[in-house]
Amino acid sequence: MIIIGAGPTGLGAAWHWHRNSADKCLVLEASDRAGGLSASFTDDVGFTWDLGSHLQFSHYRYLDDVLASILDDSHWNQHQRSTFVWFGDRFIPYPFQFNLHHLPEQERWDCVRGLLERPVGPPQRADFSVWCRSVFGAAITDLFMRPYNEKLWACRLEDMTADWIAERVAVPDLADVLRNLCLSSDQSNWGPNAMFRYPRRGGAGSVWQAVAAKLPSGSVRYHTEVVSIDAAARTVVTGRGERFQYGTLLSAVPLPILRQLMQCPESLRNVNRLRHTRTHIVGVGLNGRAPSSLSGHCWSYFPQPAIPFYRLTVLSNLSDAVVPTTGRSWSLMAEVTEPDEKTLSRDEVVNSVIAALESLHLAARSEILSVWHRRLPFGYPVPTLDRDVILDETNAWLESVGVFSRGRFGAWKYEVSNQDHSFMQGVEFVDRLLHGSVESTLHPRIIASHSVTAEESGALSEVTSCG
16 A cells, blocks of 8 residues: 555554554655644754644543553643633633623624524525524624634635534533533633643654554655656656556645646546635744733634734744743744635745734734744645535545545545544545444544444444534
């Protein structure tokens, strides 16, 4: 088996394959390190940066056991999530809809009235806009859900399905909302990442570097970019001119890139209709200590269109080892979605981020020690209304020629694209090959609608799925 990509998906597949098959598998990775979109980098000043906000929390005992066998407790910082939404001139505890008592009086009432006036019964249409108004009412949708999500996704809510919601969005219970409002009580412990881990050293990518290091020698080949795939000959060609024969090919590269590699424009023509975001990561390393307004903050959300970043992480609050001098430097990491209609330059993005940090009184330009920037051509796969139809057609053709596409941009399913989901997509794919098992992470609806025994589902006996 050949695997393209040494991110969580490729490493999960390689890990499980080597422990359950006598045959060899080879992971081809274009970059110089493992991790994919979960890799980390240290700049010349000594600040460590991730490619976005990547935390360790898991739905799967299998992954927990793998990491425990490699990394002991000393590798981790444990955190209770402390996150906020910037609204007006203040930070409001997240989730926004559970903490309305922090809003000005008129907005408070508008939100409650919107909840009281929600339509009865399920929405008639499945798009995200209708879903939001049915669940949150008009005011919460207009004040937070629409501006934040359209900023994040660079996509109208009307063009997105609501099938991806699952545990990604906190659905308000009216009694809880009113109780918190009347008692001025904060509720912020919602969701699967209410408690999470972050590496003490090396950033999020140190986890995947450690996993890759435990694979058999020679299993992962770095600096090895795949430049073409011959589906008829079942051959992979690298930039060095090497050719590798495969019986089964597992690809974690984005589907549009896979289409280019396979040179099959007609068979995969609808892949180009899939939408995705392009993300700029801006790391700002600063002298001194974080201001009191960011004390204890993990990250915050910014729905306002005038503020360039949709999320701002106080990375040095997750680990004091990601800065060059503990106690005398700190760091912020901003994430900016690039609009569909325009390619943003590094200078444009960096200057707008720094200007916003100054205007919000979160950081001063005079305190900056380092600025790090990385543009991700693929940030998030957008769950558009036609996504599942396109994926079903695409995967049917790919599998007919022995190619299987998994991972954040291989499977193109945002709802199962966290690090733990991606790792288990690789594990479950191997179980499918070896035992005919159901891939429960990739197909949660199948699991939800059928009773599957542990024997039938292989690794499912060791997996607790969020599906």
